[in-house]
Amino acid sequence: MNAQDYIREAEEISPVSGEAPGAAFLDFYERHRAQIREILLGLKGGDANIREFTLRAGMMHPANSVIGERIMEFCRLPYRTGEGTIAACPGALGNWKGCPPHSPSVEETIGLLSGARTLLIMQFEGSEGDGRQGATHLFTARVAEALHEEGFNILEAYSCGPCRLCASGCGEDEECRQPERRLFALESCGFWVNSLCRKASGFPVCGGGPREVRWINDWDLPSQDTESVRFVTGILLGEDGW
Numbered sequence: 001m002n003a004q005d006y007i008r009e010a011e012e013i014s015p016v017s018g019e020a021p022g023a024a025f026l027d028f029y030e031r032h033r034a035q036i037r038e039i040l041l042g043l044k045g046g047d048a049n050i051r052e053f054t055l056r057a058g059m060m061h062p063a064n065s066v067i068g069e070r071i072m073e074f075c076r077l078p079y080r081t082g083e084g085t086i087a088a089c090p091g092a093l094g095n096w097k098g099c100p101p102h103s104p105s106v107e108e109t110i111g112l113l114s115g116a117r118t119l120l121i122m123q124f125e126g127s128e129g130d131g132r133q134g135a136t137h138l139f140t141a142r143v144a145e146a147l148h149e150e151g152f153n154i155l156e157a158y159s160c161g162p163c164r165l166c167a168s169g170c171g172e173d174e175e176c177r178q179p180e181r182r183l184f185a186l187e188s189c190g191f192w193v194n195s196l197c198r199k200a201s202g203f204p205v206c207g208g209g210p211r212e213v214r215w216i217n218d219w220d221l222p223s224q225d226t227e228s229v230r231f232v233t234g235i236l237l238g239e240d241g242w
Contacts, residue, residue: 010071010192016110017063021203024239025061028117029203032152033059036120037206039146047142049135053124053231056207058200062116062236066192069106074187075099091162091185097176098163103188116155117239121200123210124160124231133231134164137183140233141165153238158191159183160231186234193232 037057044055076088091099104112122143124136137159144157163170163183176182186193194212201209213230 013066013068015064015066021061029059033205050139053126056123056210057205058209059118059203060199062113062119064199066195067190071190071192072100096162096170098182098184099188103184106190109189115238116236118237120235121196121210122233136231137164144235155236155238158186158234160233161185
């Protein structure tokens with residue numbers, strides 16, 4: 001089975017709930033989108049490592065997420081880099097602690113959604129590179145910290161690809177060195193990122209909202225563009241605190 005088959009399967013998975021965003025979500029969005037926009041743009045303006053990225057963000061009703069075990073297997077598909085194809089994502093190959101089998105199960109992730117008010121989706125469009133991807137992880141962690149300081153309840157923060165918060169790289173020990181800061185990749189928890197971007201675009205926060213990650217359609221094919229990417233991260237915000 002190739003990457004295209006996995007993509008077709010992922011697009012057919014039903015969301016956790018097909019219900020339209022309710023009053024609680026819509027109220028949260030209307031009351032807090034301007035404040036969250038200011039936080040995002042303020043942090044971006046002061047971060048030289050991501051300043052060149054185009055930042056788009058939006059919110060979505062968490063229960064509308066598409067989540068499936070099949071999506072977690074994306075982490076172990078052949079992965080194209082600027083230097084060539086490797087057998088799987090570096091995090092899966094290296095047993096990094098933000099990747100399967102260390103990431104939460106699909107059941108745990110779905111359970112977490114029940115206490116959530118919104119899922120903030122952030123998208124960084126720019127050029128490829130491990131260092132630049134890691135910069136979006138650090139930025140996401142700073143956004144989560146800033147939101148927490150403003151009184152928001154942070155249930156979980158998610159990265160794009162394996163966690164790169166540790167400057168020295170992921171350790172070889174069995175346990176994560178910084179479990180409280182660790183970021184699990186959205187795919188490693190079973191989230192279908194294309195669906196998240198589509199739904200969050202309907203409730204934009206900045207940059208007009210996220211766009212579909214179309215470059216994934218050429219994943220593992222010679223036509224894949226390894227220079228232009230859309231890194232997608234997320235922050236799950238809980239009901240308490242606001």
